[in-house]
Structures are given as structure tokens and as C-alpha cells.
Amino acid sequence: MAVSQNKPLPKNIKYGIVLDAGSSHTNLYVYEWPAEKENDTGVVHQVEVCKVEGLGISGYSQDTEKAGLSLQQCMKRAQEVVPEQQHGETPVYLGATAGMRLLSLQNRSIADRVLSAVEKTLHSSPFNFQGARVISGQEEGAYGWITINYLLGNFKQPGWLNFLPHLRSSRGTSGALDLGGASTQITFVPDQEPIESQENSLHFRLYGKNYNVYTHSFLCYGKDQALRLKLASDLQASSTRNGSLLDPCFHPGYLRIMNISDLYTNPCIANGEQQLPFTQLHLQGNGDYQRCRTTIQKIFNTSHCPYSSCSFNGIFLPPLQGEFGAFSAFYFVMNFLNLTTEKNPVPLDKVTSTVERFCSRPWHEVKAEFPKIKEKYLSEYCFSGTYILSLLENGYGFTTEKWESIQFLGKIGSSDAGWTLGYMLNLTNMIPAEKPPTRPLSHASYVGLMVFCSLVLVAVLLLGWLTFHKPKCLQKGLI
Ligand SMILES: Nc1ccn([C@@H]2O[C@H](COP(=O)(O)OP(=O)(O)OP(=O)(O)O)[C@@H](O)[C@H]2O)c(=O)n1
Ligand SMILES: [Ca+2]
Incomplete structure (x- = not known):
């Protein structure tokens, strides 16, 4: 067998892919980490983010197949970022958040169809597809917290703290x-x-x-749904007969026309569509922060x-x-x-x-x-x-x-700060429950510490000797 020379040794790097299917858009993240340090903290980092063109997947309820097709471009990008020989072993996860939670509440079967469409695209990629699901709000909160504390190094205990067990848990989380x-x-x-x-x-x-x-x-x-809640509450409080509304939360001179039916088509607006004598809302900004705050309240x-x-x-x-x-x-x-x-x-x-x-x-x-x-x-x-x-x-x-x-x-x-990294760390078991056994100090640090202690000891002894047996030449100034 011929031995090929001058070929650099392949880096022992692993990859993982997470798609964040949010209510307003989908992002694809590629993470990498050195294979041998899998259980260390702070070693996984993002190498790519691809913004999916178009709507969030829950926005394709009228044409569910398109939810799957929309992901193709970013899946192609991921194939360029991850070396080809590692495609098969690279896990892909998709987590959908509040947009899909709302769609599930509204129409379960359409939500399932959207998920099937994205699964189809992810299955047909060369990666190791691990599943597409709607994550709960609790999970979203938890994984966001894990992500930032992992990245900020808050789970890390500095080696020297191992000597001082009472200090070990003093480091806070964010x-x-x-x-x-x-x-x-x-x-x-x-x-x-x-x-x-x-x-x-x-x-x-x-x-x-x-x-x-x-x-x-x-x-x-979230900010888009909160705006709808505010508009529905403004409408209820107003006596408009033609759908014109002054809105302090938009700039003076700004005009937005909205269909009333769009405002009331999701479970966030509890009262449902009221009998209004108009079908469109004409919002006219007047840019008044204080009033805006009052209406949001x-x-x-x-x-x-x-x-x-x-x-x-x-x-x-x-x-x-x-x-x-x-x-x-x-x-x-x-x-x-x-x-x-x-x-x-x-x-x-x-x-x-x-x-x-x-x-x-x-x-x-x-x-x-x-x-x-x-x-x-x-x-x-x-x-x-x-x-x-x-x-x-x-x-x-x-x-x-x-x-x-x-x-x-x-x-x-x-x-990026967000829930995706925490989600992947959890699903790939990359955060151990117990601290991986490590030597409290590396050999070099140990030798350094010993040399330092010896020097301090010598200095103390010398000082003591000088104090009690001062040579005559040094005592002169004291007389
Ligand atoms: N440069 C940007 C990017 C996004 N947005 C807005 O920020 C909001 C939230 O975006 P994001 O955090 O991406 O929300 P999603 O993940 O899509 O929603 P959710 O987590 O609720 O599912 C959206 O209204 C979006 O229009 C913005 O104002 N400026
Ligand atoms: Ca989000």
C-alpha cells in the first residue's frame, strides 16, 4: 500500500447541527469540539449560523410542504461546513418553539404536517438525523440558561479551588x-x-x-404576539367606528394597515373576533413613549x-x-x-x-x-x-x-446566546452529572508551586537571621 506523505493529520474534531425553528424564522447552527475533550466545559463552539430564507416553519400552515423545502439551502451550507467524511456521524436536531406551540394549540394536525415536512428534508440529508420536535417553554428556558452558563465558564471550577473545598461552590451562575x-x-x-x-x-x-x-x-x-395583545386591548378600549386608531408605540407619520382577521387568528387573543363594523385596522403612529408604556401595561x-x-x-x-x-x-x-x-x-x-x-x-x-x-x-x-x-x-x-x-x-x-447549544449538549450527553476526574494540579504547576514555597521559606529564614544576628556592619546605623 502506498503511503501518502505531506498530508496533514486530520484534526480530531466532531460536529453537531441544531435547527432553531422559531416563530419568526429558522436558524441553523453548526457546532464543533475536539473529540477527546468532549466532557470538558466550554469546549463546544459555534462555527456557522445559516439564516433560513422566508417565514418561520409555523408560517407555512397553508402550504406545509414549503416548510421542509425552505430548509434546503441551509442544509446545503451545512454540508460545505462539515467535512464530507464526517457527514454520516454528525447529529442533526430540530427544535421548534413558540410559533409551533401556538399552531399545535390551534390545529394539531396542521402542526404535525409541518413537522413531517421538515423531517422529510432532514432525513434526506447525509447527516445523522435525530428528530424534529416542539420543545416546551420549560426546556427552552432551561437550555438557554445552560448555554450561557456553559459559554461563560460558570460551570468550570478552577483547578486550584479543588484545594479549598469550602470555596468550590462559591461561583455563581447567571x-x-x-x-x-x-x-x-x-x-x-x-x-x-x-x-x-x-x-x-x-x-x-x-x-x-x-x-x-x-x-x-x-x-x-414574545414581542410580535405582545404587539397583537396590545392592539386587541387598544381596540377593545377604543370607540373607533371606522378602524382608525392612533398608536403611541409607532413613530409620528407612520401608517400601518392590518386585517382584523389576522389579528384574531391565534389562541393568544382570548376573546376571539368580536363583531366589529370594519375589517381593517388603520394604525397611525404618534410616537408617545409614556402613552405607549401605559397601553402596554x-x-x-x-x-x-x-x-x-x-x-x-x-x-x-x-x-x-x-x-x-x-x-x-x-x-x-x-x-x-x-x-x-x-x-x-x-x-x-x-x-x-x-x-x-x-x-x-x-x-x-x-x-x-x-x-x-x-x-x-x-x-x-x-x-x-x-x-x-x-x-x-x-x-x-x-x-x-x-x-x-x-x-x-x-x-x-x-x-450565539440561545437555547440551541444547551439542547445539543444535553442530547449528546456532553454535560456530565459528576465532575470528570482531573488531577488537582498539572505537573508543571505542582513544580512551580514547590519552587515558590521554597523561595518564600528561604526568604523568611534569611529575614529572621538578619533580625536576630545582624552583622556588625548593618548595626551601625542603629546607634
Ligand atoms: N435584527 C433583528 C432580528 C429580529 N428581530 C425581531 O426579533 C423578534 C424575535 O426574534 P427571535 O428571537 O429570532 O424570535 P423567534 O426565535 O423567531 O421566536 P420564538 O422564540 O418566540 O419562537 C422578532 O419579532 C423579529 O422580527 C429584530 O427586531 N431585529
Ligand atoms: Ca427563539
Whole structure:
């Protein structure tokens, strides 16, 4: 057999693929890690993100086959990123979130058809397809929390801490705040124990440590659905006869026409379609932050709480604790408003005044300044900024002081903050319950420490000797 020379040894790298089928769009992520370090913490990182063109998969309820076809381009991209000889061993997972949760509630069989269509595409790829499913809000919260703490290195115990067992558990974790189009999640380790409601309580054992985690996912409180909730509530409160509505959450001069039937076609709007004398809604912006905040406030029901403390809608929320990482739309919006670049965190009063100023700007001026930003995104940053402030301040109780503990983050290193990495780490068993056995110190560190201790000892002895047996030449100055 001929031996081929000059060929570099193949790197021992493994790959994994996760598709995040969100309500507004789908992203495909490719992760890689060194095969021999699989169980270490912080070794998996993102090498590719591919944004699927078109709608989120739940948006193809009228033509379910298209949900599958829409993924083809990004699956091709993944085949270029992962070396061909490893395609067969590379797992692919698809997790769908709140858009599909809503579609399942609305029409189970259509939701199943959408999932079958995406399964068909993923099965026909050369990768090792592991399944496509709708993940629960609890899972979404939990995996987002695992992702950011894994990437921030919070599960890692520095080697030298092993000498000091009482310090080993002192390292904190960071809470996770995720804002999507259709749902929003809050997840953190509270001080208060036990967690008062079962459905908000998670228990993990990771790298030899126990974590009691609080999580809640608010379906319908992602930014797109929250806007619908607000519009439905505005409509109910108004006496418009022709469907014209002044909206303080849009810029002055902005006009949007919506079909009433589109507004009422999902389970978020509880009352269903009312008998309205018009079929279209004409929204006219007037860019008034304070009024916008007041109208948003109405979608948070704080009238009842069956626990010691609540966020809103009677949902348990323990006192906020520790640092928080806020990602996805929390980040997109704050980043657009330039509130993540300078000293982060930006104080709450500055965030408020920035949103207030932005909302009051005429639409034609905003459009001229940001011609490259999609109109759908751009027109909603005023609403979204105000919604984020309402949700965090009034919904969760982030006061001026607590606001400083929120870090808005898009990426950590090369990896996007989101639930996908945590999902893959869990499904590939890459997070061990127990700490992998490691030597407390490497040989080099051990030798270094010994040399350092010896030097300190010599210095102490020398000092002692000099103090008690001072040579005559040095005693002179003392007389
Ligand atoms: N540069 C961007 C990108 C997205 N968005 C908006 O941010 C929201 C949330 O986006 P994302 O976090 O991607 O939500 P999904 O994952 O699609 O929704 P969900 O998690 O609820 O299923 C959407 O309204 C989207 O229009 C934005 O304003 N600016
Ligand atoms: Ca999402």
C-alpha cells in the first residue's frame, strides 16, 4: 500500500447541527469540539449560523410542504461546513418553539404536517438525523440558561479551588432572559428555597454540583404576539367606528394597515373576533413613549397572585437574584438603540430617555437614516424598546438598581446566546452529572508551586537571621 506523505493529520474534531425553528424564522447552527475533550466545559463552539430564507416553519400552515423545502439551502451550507467524511456521524436536531406551540394549540394536525415536512428534508440529508420536535417553554428556558452558563465558564471550577473545598461552590451562575417573537423566558437560580410552584422548578446536577433553577416561559409575550395583545386591548378600549386608531408605540407619520382577521387568528387573543363594523385596522403612529408604556401595561394582569410573589398573570416569581444575560430580541433591540456598545450595562434612566427620544422621531426621518434595515424591524423598535422596559421593570421587577445586573449579549465568544447549544449538549450527553476526574494540579504547576514555597521559606529564614544576628556592619546605623 502506498503511503501518502505531506498530508496533514486530520484534526480530531466532531460536529453537531441544531435547527432553531422559531416563530419568526429558522436558524441553523453548526457546532464543533475536539473529540477527546468532549466532557470538558466550554469546549463546544459555534462555527456557522445559516439564516433560513422566508417565514418561520409555523408560517407555512397553508402550504406545509414549503416548510421542509425552505430548509434546503441551509442544509446545503451545512454540508460545505462539515467535512464530507464526517457527514454520516454528525447529529442533526430540530427544535421548534413558540410559533409551533401556538399552531399545535390551534390545529394539531396542521402542526404535525409541518413537522413531517421538515423531517422529510432532514432525513434526506447525509447527516445523522435525530428528530424534529416542539420543545416546551420549560426546556427552552432551561437550555438557554445552560448555554450561557456553559459559554461563560460558570460551570468550570478552577483547578486550584479543588484545594479549598469550602470555596468550590462559591461561583455563581447567571440568569437567562430570552425574548422571541411569540414567547419570552426567564430562568435563574433564586436565593429563596424551595421554589413555590412545581411547574417553575428544575433540578440539575452538572459537573458534580446541584442546581435548583426557577424558569418560566410566557407564551404570547414574545414581542410580535405582545404587539397583537396590545392592539386587541387598544381596540377593545377604543370607540373607533371606522378602524382608525392612533398608536403611541409607532413613530409620528407612520401608517400601518392590518386585517382584523389576522389579528384574531391565534389562541393568544382570548376573546376571539368580536363583531366589529370594519375589517381593517388603520394604525397611525404618534410616537408617545409614556402613552405607549401605559397601553402596554394593560397586557400585564397584576390583580391576583396565589404565591408569595408574582411577575404577572398570577405566575410565581421569586426575588430576582444575581447577574442576568439577556439575549435574542432583548439584544437585537438594545443593540439597534446603541445601548449595548458603550459601558454595559447602560443605566435604566438613560435607556428610558433613549427609547423616549427614538419614539418621538418622525417616521420619514428614521426611515431615511436606516435605509438598509427591514421596515418590519425598523418600524417596531419603538414598540419593542418600550415593551422590553415594561416587561423587565413592571413585569419582572428590575428596579433601577437591579437593572445594572442585566448584560445584553448577542454572542459569547463565537457562539450565539440561545437555547440551541444547551439542547445539543444535553442530547449528546456532553454535560456530565459528576465532575470528570482531573488531577488537582498539572505537573508543571505542582513544580512551580514547590519552587515558590521554597523561595518564600528561604526568604523568611534569611529575614529572621538578619533580625536576630545582624552583622556588625548593618548595626551601625542603629546607634
Ligand atoms: N435584527 C433583528 C432580528 C429580529 N428581530 C425581531 O426579533 C423578534 C424575535 O426574534 P427571535 O428571537 O429570532 O424570535 P423567534 O426565535 O423567531 O421566536 P420564538 O422564540 O418566540 O419562537 C422578532 O419579532 C423579529 O422580527 C429584530 O427586531 N431585529
Ligand atoms: Ca427563539
